[in-house]
Amino acid sequence: MESTPEQAMNIRRRAARAEASVWIVRLHGPDRTADLEAGFRAWLAADPENGRQFERVTETWEAGTAPVAGVARLAPRPRALASSPARQWLLAAALALVFIGGGLWSANYFWLNPTYATGIGEQRIVRLSDGTRITLNSDSQVAISYRAEERRVRIDRGEAYFDVAKDPARPFLVRAGDHQVRALGTSFNIRYEPTRTMVTLVEGKVTVSSLPDRLGADIQTPLPVEETILAPGQRLVVAKSKPPQLDQPRLDAVTAWRRGEVMLDKTVLAEAIAEMNRYDENTLVIDDPAIAGLKISGIYHTADNETFARMISKLYGLEVLHHSGEIHLATAHTPASN
Known part of the structure; x- marks a missing residue:
């Protein structure tokens, strides 16, 4: 049974609140960095609901600590107003547990593996913490899984255009069904349908690999096999029960949906x-x-x-x-x- 708009909004609100709780913990933790703050700002910009829930969580946080002003919450507070670092950390962690209800694991899950989706006729631009930008087409969904050693994305349905930020130490991997695209810094389009997958390279270089059927839909996958290297302008079309086809379509036609x-x-x-x-x-x-x-x-x-x-x-x-x-x-x- 499909969820009602109200139920979908409640799910979105709870997810944003859980993510906000984790951001409170991280921003007041001992390992706060400029990259962490940039990732936080990108998260705020991704969805207005994120900002609303962060304000709500912050109000509760401030009730147990000294006031923090505006977005300047990211700036250090005067020592005269601040609690001890240890107390800040404990309060933030406790706050996260209260807001997510199901424990800190749930909040970490949302933060580490966020999912972004669009409805029919809707498009959405997602800016990730490393500077990568994903543009989602109508009725599409992706799941993000960033780790220290690699950046992973899974396309659950639909179409997405990727502008990947360069990071030689962390390969960018996109899974669509039984295929995986590997890139470092490049732009490409992936359209994933139940019966076929189409990968079009706009600039840079990517490899497209088949994955064993036994892997199922798990976002974590072992090394792929049967690689195909694409050059700019090339498209690889892989359909079920058919050999892969390589062609060179009009790029303006492939990406027309972005306009x-x-x-x-x-x-x-x-x-x-x-x-x-x-x-x-x-x-x-x-x-x-x-x-x-x-x-x-x-x-x-x-x-x-x-x-x-x-x-x-x-x-x-x-x-x-x-x-x-x-x-x-x-x-x-x-x-x-x-």
């Missing part, structure tokens, strides 16, 4: 509609199988299936009907002659 567009080039109508439906809950439906093979070209706005249907209907003389939130395309009926 809110879909670029079609002699695409059959059935495939064009499947692509447009990724971005709009007003689903397009083909009523007449005879029109499914019509070839469609052009640039169309995402999340605007109504306009797409009108344009296609004028181009091919189709009829547009609306039923229960769906937009149906059918062959227009020609009036009978007298």
Whole structure:
């Protein structure tokens, strides 16, 4: 059963509160660094709910310690107002336990393995603590797992564009189903579907590796096998029960979704509609199988299936009907002659 908007908001709020509790512990701990503070600011910017929950947790924190002003909470407090470091640490740790309810492990889990997702028609930019930026397409989800020796991301569904920050000491690994992409500092696009995975390299260099089936969906994986090295402009398409295919598509077409567009080039109508439906809950439906093979070209706005249907209907003389939130395309009926 799908969660209601209210339930989803409660889950989001609890996750943000748990993460905020861990940030309180880390920021008042003995190992605070400039990188930690930068990561905290990136976390705040990632979601407005993060800031709201951090303020809430901070209010409770301040009730047991001296006042800390604004975002200057990141700045050292005057010694006359501050508690001892040991007391600060104990209070912060206790506060984290109170807010997450399930113990400090849960908060650490959220902080170490955050998940980011988008709904249909939504896009989101996620800035990670190392400077890497991930742009999520419509109806997509990724899970992050950063460690001291490596940076891991798992794509659970959808599509994402990666601008990876260079860090030779920590390889950047992205898993999509049974394949893994390895990069250091580069830009690439991954589209992950149930039946195929497409990796397109924009700049830099990546290797794409197959992974044994026995690994399942675990984000932690051993060394991959069967590597393919991509050059800028190349795309690797791996479909189930088919050999891998390497081609060179138009990069502006592959990344058109980042501009809110879909670029079609002699695409059959059935495939064009499947692509447009990724971005709009007003689903397009083909009523007449005879029109499914019509070839469609052009640039169309995402999340605007109504306009797409009108344009296609004028181009091919189709009829547009609306039923229960769906937009149906059918062959227009020609009036009978007298």
